[in-house]
């Protein structure tokens with residue numbers, strides 16, 4: 338191994354949300370933080386070197402996005418995900434959530450419905466309602482011990498004024514990596530009902546060895562012409578604070594509508610350091626990512642085994658991707674309030690309250706395993722101990 342992920346990184350006092358905002362979010366400072374979706378690892382050394390070099394140049398004025406950056410982005414999609422796209426496909430977003438919000442402005446009108454598949458990442462709700470559109474829920478359903486999309490439910494919801502779906506792929510918080518068959522079934526419906534798919538693929542690179550990520554836009558020319566895909570180096574390389582994300586829009590008309598929103602808001606350009614970090618991450622850090630995924634996969638296996646053995650009334654589906662996993666604590670008779678009270682005040686850990694992901698999340702919590710293994714074990718043991726003391 339070239340990189341060390343067992344590192345104990347002190348993040349308190351670095352103005353990071355995960356560790357320096359605990360008191361505001363949970364009412365207590367002294368907690369193990371396994372909530373906000375970033376990892377307790379430094380960014381790849383190659384990225385840090387490139388940033389140092391950029392700063393040493395001294396010139397931090399307005400940047401351009403060079404061809405070498407566009408090539409790094411399109412090569413990444415080709416090599417890692419088998420999706421061949423031209424550089425004209427690439428446009429920007431300061432963050433993926435911002436890009437989703439711009440897409441809602443670009444492709445829908447006030448009063449239109451926008452469909453989300455719940456439970457899902459909380460900002461999906463906010464960006465729809467805050468833009469005066471209607472949240473239309475198509476809850477995920479259970480089949481064969483895992484979450485799946487409810488396509489029959491979806492079919493009933495799609496109308497001419499409710500034909501935009503925000504797809505979360507892989508899905509936060511249920512850690513599903515949608516299969517080719519699932520995406521093809523969704524595509525069939527999308528084509529038949531003339532839908533627009535806004536595909537949030539921020540977790541596309543964080544997929545375990547027993548799953549494979551497929552971009553829905555890559556399935557066919559037809560799908561690439563009705564899909565807007567968001568990717569970013571932010572989760573993959575742990576550089577979310579760089580605020581630099583990518584919108585991939587092969588269709589000229591869809592791209593023009595998105596770009597017109599960027600222009601209207603004067604947000605067409607990213608920061609010079611963000612662009613530098615992105616080019617280096619996609620261009621030079623594949624090896625770092627492979628080692629990260631091997632480390633996270635062991636963390637996943639450990640977490641799965643631990644929950645099964647030491648939290649007998651809790652349930653966690655086999656996570657296929659992401660480093661944020663969804664644990665069902667309802668077997669202990671918890672609603673979210675009681676669950677959060679136990680986690681914070683008895684176990685001393687900060688997990689995300691499942692209720693924030695939708696009503697379906699009552700009695701669930703989301704755990705972030707993107708940390709050194711020793712701390713992960715300590716946190717799991719604290720939770721198991723608190724459960725044991727109570728039950």
Ligand SMILES: Cc1ncc(COP(=O)(O)O)c(C=O)c1O
Nearest residue numbers: 374432433434435458509537539
């Ligand atoms: C599905 C999903 N989309 C978007 C984001 C955040 O993206 P950004 O910080 O680029 O807005 C996250 C972060 O956890 C996420 O899980």
